[in-house]
Amino acid sequence: MSIAETAGVPAATTDGVTQDDLDLADTVVRELFMLIRQVKRSTERHRPEMIVDMAGYHVLAYLKVEGPQRAGEMATAFHADPSTISRQVSALVKSGLVERRADPGDGRASLLAATEEGVRVIETERRRRARVIASVLGSWSSTDRDALTGLLARFLDDYQAFENQGES
Numbered sequence: 001m002s003i004a005e006t007a008g009v010p011a012a013t014t015d016g017v018t019q020d021d022l023d024l025a026d027t028v029v030r031e032l033f034m035l036i037r038q039v040k041r042s043t044e045r046h047r048p049e050m051i052v053d054m055a056g057y058h059v060l061a062y063l064k065v066e067g068p069q070r071a072g073e074m075a076t077a078f079h080a081d082p083s084t085i086s087r088q089v090s091a092l093v094k095s096g097l098v099e100r101r102a103d104p105g106d107g108r109a110s111l112l113a114a115t116e117e118g119v120r121v122i123e124t125e126r127r128r129r130a131r132v133i134a135s136v137l138g139s140w141s142s143t144d145r146d147a148l149t150g151l152l153a154r155f156l157d158d159y160q161a162f163e164n165q166g167e168s
Contacts, residue, residue, distance in 0.1 A: 039129075040054065042129075042132055043125075043129070052091070052092065052095065052097060052121065053091075055088050056088050056091055056092050056097075057122075057125065058078070059074065059078075059085065059088045059089065059092060059098075060092060060097055060098065060114055060118050060121065060122055061122050062074065062077065062078075063098060063112060063113060063114040063118070064114045064118070064119055064122045067113070068101060068111035068112060068113040069111060069112055070103065070109055070110075070111060070112070071085050071086060071089060071112060074089075074112065089112055092118070096115060096117050096118075097114065097115055097117055097118035097121060098112055098113065098114060098115060098118055099112075099113055099115050100112060100113075101113050
């Protein structure tokens with residue numbers, strides 16, 4: 001046992017991370033996984049007529065937000081194999097939620113874009129999810145709501161900044 005540990009101060013590893021830091025991180029990861037699982041369950045429970053699976057939903061939402069994209073760009077953005085994106089896109093095209101458009105910058109390529117029906121599906125789901133979350137947070141004080149959104153935004157920003165350090 002180190003001097004720091006006997007004094008009640010957790011020993012740090014060579015990167016400055018203590019066991020208490022690791023324990024906290026494990027708790028945060030567990031809570032995030034549980035939250036994601038609950039959101040998925042809620043989606044399935046409140047939307048039994050689900051037109052598109054969750055993977056397809058994420059592709060469709062991405063196209064709605066980012067606008068028309070090449071399949072390769074989407075594969076990169078999703079950190080997915082192009083064949084995986086191709087299968088998801090094919091199902092979305094078949095269901096009329098995504099369309100292929102000629103790429104004005106390269107006539108040999110096509111862009112994927114959400115159709116009007118695809119945008120309607122995404123907006124319906126967004127509103128449904130917002131109603132559920134608003135109901136969950138309904139009894140929270142405005143201070144607690146602000147703290148939650150502020151801390152989530154800060155956590156995401158810091159996480160992205162940390163990840164970007166590794167890329168440079």
